[in-house]
Amino acid sequence: MAAVDEVAPDIFRINVVTVPDEDFTTSFFLIRDEAPTLVETGFRRAFDETREALAQVIDPATLRYLVVPHFEGDECGALNLFLEQAPHAVPVASPVGVAVNLGDFAVRDPMAVDASSELDLGTHRLRFMITPYVHTWESMLPYDPTTGTVFCSDVFIGPEGGHPVTDADQSDVMIEMYKTVGIFPSRAHLDSALDKIEAVHPQTLACHHGSVKAARIGTYLQALREHDVTGVTEWNPMLEPPAR
Template identity: 80%
Template sequence: MAAVDEISPDVYRVNVMTDPDLDFTTSFFLIRDEAPTLVETGFRRAFDETYRAVSELIDPATLRYLVVPHFEGDESGALNGFLSRAPHSVAVCSPIGMAVNADLADRDPMVVDGDSELDLGAHRLRFLITPYVHTWESMLPYDPTTGTVFCSDVFIGPDGGHAITEADQTDHMIQMYKSVGIFPSRAHLDHALDKIEAVHPRTLACHHGSVKAGRIGTYLQALREHDVTGVTEWNPMLEPTDRPR
């Protein structure tokens, strides 16, 4: 059953366990406002579960924006499910996302770039364009009204049953990235970290793991100081006991 937690005023984390053996979870986020917005949608296969969770907070038919940081099963798999239930909703993606993945949405997406801003009511959304972090079309939305960066696959960590943490999970984060190799380029990662640091986030709303409500500088420094880019031999089909931890 999806867990729902408020992580900042009217911003909710909807979380589903992905891999209990690794304490690995997947989250997306609902901003409850005049223009209700989802950041990420979760997996298509989990749509019924996550739709019920969203229904606890709003009428999903009133959703206006479905923000896609990048097109991937866990980030956008349920996109068309939500589009079909919310007749006035629109997917939101980066310019590269529109160029290469627009066909994945049943309605034409809205394109945003680094100068765009969505007025949701009490909240606003702006966008950090961060190619190859970790896919070509990646972008990271942020809400300057709450200081929240929706950081997608940056700052991955364990969940441990905690929606929000102020603990230092950098060791786990670095080990995970070295194991799976989702960042192809040091230059692209540094470019993204520069953009994140420049908006002075107070909260890192992670797609995988607990939301980070403290030690923001520590996480940024850890990714700058450790080489977590390049090719690995990660095999997602390994048995749990053989997986890197």
């Protein structure tokens, strides 16, 4: 059963176990507001579970925006299923993401956003950092300046996702995980993304894998700057999808 926890004011983490034997989880985030917004949708195969979790907080039919940081199964596999449930919801992605992926994949016309865009959700706002190759071509990271929350997708991943929020320093484990999976192809692109994240002074890192980080944010930024986590690495079988 998906777990639901409020991790910042009116921002809820919905967490699903992805690889049970490895305690590896996937999270996505609901912003409860006048225009309810889901950042990432999770896998298509987990839709029933995640929709039920979402319904603990809002009526899924009232969703207004479905934000896709990059095109990957755990980020947007359930996108079209949510669009079918929510007649007024709009998919949101970077300009490259719309042009090369969502413009064809989504069952409803998507909205392209860039660094000049802002979505007014009511109390919250969403702005966007364009972060190519962190870790895919079309990647972007949304953030909410009203709460200081960066929805950091696959940046700052961590272990043991069962804990909704951590104040602990898990940077060493984070670095070892990145060295294993090898998802950042370019040092220059990663450094550019870290510069953009640091510039908005985040208070909360809403991580797609692992616990949300609510402290030691400078430590995590420094760890990614100081360690070599880029380049091509052999695939980790831990990430193989479970059998259907």
